[in-house]
Amino acid sequence: MPKSREVVLKHRIETKPVPTHFEIVERIVPDHPGDGKLLVRILYLTFDPYLGQAIRGQHMGEPHPDAGEPLPGYCVAEVVASGDSRFAKGDHVVGQAGWGEFGMMDAAGARKVDPSLGLAVHLGLLGTPGLTAWAGVTQLARVSQGDVFTIDAAAGAVGGTAGQLAKILGARAVGIAGGPEKCAQARDVYGFDDCIDYRQPDWIKALTAATGGGPSVHFENVGASVLLPVLSSLRIYGRVVLCGLAEHYHADGPRPTMPIGTIIGKRAHMLGLVVYDFFPRLAEWVAFATPHIKAGRLVELRDVSEGIDTAPQQFDRLLQGNNLGKTLVRVDPSAIN
Template sequence: MSNTACEVVLARPVTAAPVAADFTVVTRDRRQPEGEGWLKVRPLFLSLDPYIGARIRGRHMGEPAPAPGEPLPGFCVAEVEESCDPAFAPGDRVVTEAGWTDLVWVRSGTARKVSSDIAASLHLSVLGMPGLTAWAGITQLAKAGADDLLTVNAAAGTVGGVAGQITRNLGGRAVGIASGSEKCGLVVDRYGFEACIDYRTEDWETQLASAVAPGSTIHFENVGASQLAVGIRNLNLNGRIVLCGLAEHYHADAGPAVTAIGPLLGKRAAVFGLVVYDFYPRWAEWTALAEPWVKAGRLTIAEDIGQGLDSAGAQLERLVRGENVGKTLVRVA
């Protein structure tokens, strides 16, 4: 079998929102490492998520930026080609971080075996880190139930879309916020939200207030300070807020986001900070709940797929610009 791989790496340090020209494709020699516990895997799909843009600038959770030529962050779903661990066999599907490559050896301890009777790409979206994030925020922090009305922004994205679908599957209702009529249509028609408000329209705040009157019980924040302020205004007394993402701030040069705390006090709101890494040990709980929903058609996601590794840079650029529709992926194999 060939040991030659293609890999996408940084062509130069990234100091602003990443663009396709920041990346280049190199060739690697993938010789088998010494010792046990290695897997040779062929990635099928690469996941691109909003945090990656900040991560490659060294602005995510204190992690250093990768240098040009080093492996890039991001999960993939891959097929095992060779195994030096008896717990894995050739043909198994795994999710792991392997860099943006078409062939690599990874430590078996970093790989999570996944079912092969579900479309491979879904292990990076509804069953992957974005789905786990939504589950953690909705069920473990906000503890949503049948009496809840959720507001969630970036609702056409995987985290927001799954958060609303979980709420609906638990008997509650969801109102989304997204950009543009195409994304809002997706949120209502495919994800089953009660409504979706286009924040690009002039009177979107009035539309949202009307859609959730007399108020939401949970607000799930994926964007940042400006939309959080609107979410707080439309929250019922004793409502819950999940702080998940800061998309509008990841590539801003200004200082940290600031939100007035007075309205939070007035609402008697409970505020939860969500870092998905805390829930990695509980991934099996989410997949046990979610896989039956996926198979029954009660949990779905749109996919925005680039074809081939050389499309990865352009796909990430589209994602950070908000031009993607659904989960952003690259089909590697």
Template sequence: MSIVIREVVLRHALTDAPRASDFDIVERRLPDTLPAGTVHVRLLWLGLDPYIGQTLRARHMGEKPPAPGEPLPAESVGIVLASNDAGFVAGDHVVGNCGWAEEAIVPVARLRRVDPTIAIAEHLGVLGMPGLTAWAGMTQLAKVKEGDLFTVDAAAGIVAGTAGQIAKIAGATVVGIAGGAAKCAIATDRYGFDDCVDYSLEGWEEKLPRDISVHFENVGQRVLDAVLPRLAINARMVLCGLAQHYGDGSVARMPVGTIIGKRAQIFGLVVYDYFARREEWVSFAAPHIRDGRLIEVQDIAEGLEQAGAQIERVSLGRNEGRALVRIGT
């Protein structure tokens, strides 16, 4: 007898940042037999990133948004229940785009096997796409090194938190930039940053360090305007995200004259360029996870029915750490 599962889908097409009310939970009936080249996966964790809100309203890298009722984009980690492919067996732990669902039938081309002895949920965060993003920006673009003064905004987030920890491992001094005392505490007390500047306070710009040698940008104009004049000569800047502009459609701009005067190198970072090198990142990260030098702070919502509310929190910048939804065990 076929299995009926629950799945979160869009209620209607989106033009604004997603809210919990934009989603419905529907029931789907899985096929009785597995097509060749697919596996039956039970989802354990769903990872929700800022780019998802952009994707859902056709503002991310030209990707077509899902129509109402179609599976939604996001990486999840799950366990294989049954397989019709020689490369996977029941009991394998896998990561891939499986929709926001309890279970799914997934083509194996969309999956990769992961090692559950390192971590489980962390394969969506520090070991997943956010961690790969940080590694690429820090080691392949900015090439952070001992003695650097490194700054990063959205400092409580998983990308920034991982980037800062990589910088600490490399021997840099790390200063985070975040909104609110709680988020700054995550950066300093959990991720081990040397300091964090709270941009919700009046006059925060004057608390930023001078002679910044590496900056990792995740927010946009508000932070760029403050950081650029404080760059060191020959500074390196990685442009990763523009969270400030995702909701209102405004455009970030940079003063070319200041960049020239600083002789700054500006790198645009798109993580898709580094997917083929994921194992390099995992090999680098795994020993540091085991010795406690590389951690992730998790913001967990319990149950599939909380996925809509969780992506709303992400879109509003209210999550504190890696935004996850625990779906099963």
């Protein structure tokens, strides 16, 4: 029987993951999956910021991985053998199967995808990041013609998609990102009207100027260091989507507080976003997004490393904020697009 290399934890961790917490092991690939399971060959593995919390056992009640257990994280894969009549050998699926070359996927949590659109796109634009952006922009904030939309982590998978959606819906989109390279990406790749570098002094003044007095909608992905200054410039009756708190996921010390007086004074609407609520509507998002992708109105930049051996370093690159675009590992060298 063939063997599969897989990345696992050396030991259970309680702190921010770093590459030395991981090791590569070899597992025997079974001949056949059990009932309700899919044996899959993993093509692309995706990393998103929430995984840092998930690996520490601090994400939405999900299990705390132990040493040697399959790690959480979505992949796009090819079915090698099926224990479910809904799936056949050769089908392409998205689901969770660990960080490895082969894995076992629960058929109940797998979804079949169309490879003609590409493979990696089902982990980004047509996956959880795209769904997150769509839910926040269209279902919660209800962005429309004339809105002024801001979003931090604008060069990331959620941020870049959300800004493009805001533009499609007739809004002015102004990104917030760290450094000139990421700001250029937001403008030149994703088509933002402007992007402000929060590492620059007086960046909030630049943001207020770029938004003509402040945003009517703000989409938060980072945390208090960006959110609190933006709230000060938010327009009256502005809407704020609270999606991610990346800077707080691994922080020690007291939790951030919210300026209740400012929120009342702005008459602001604060909207919490948990993407899992929208998983039953993924097909709706895919149907909306597909023609825009084909027409070039929705694009994504990918930060791809090659081979399962690179997974710990690629994950660390994401957690350090050094990625440019959707963070992926091409596990199988034959996988394209």
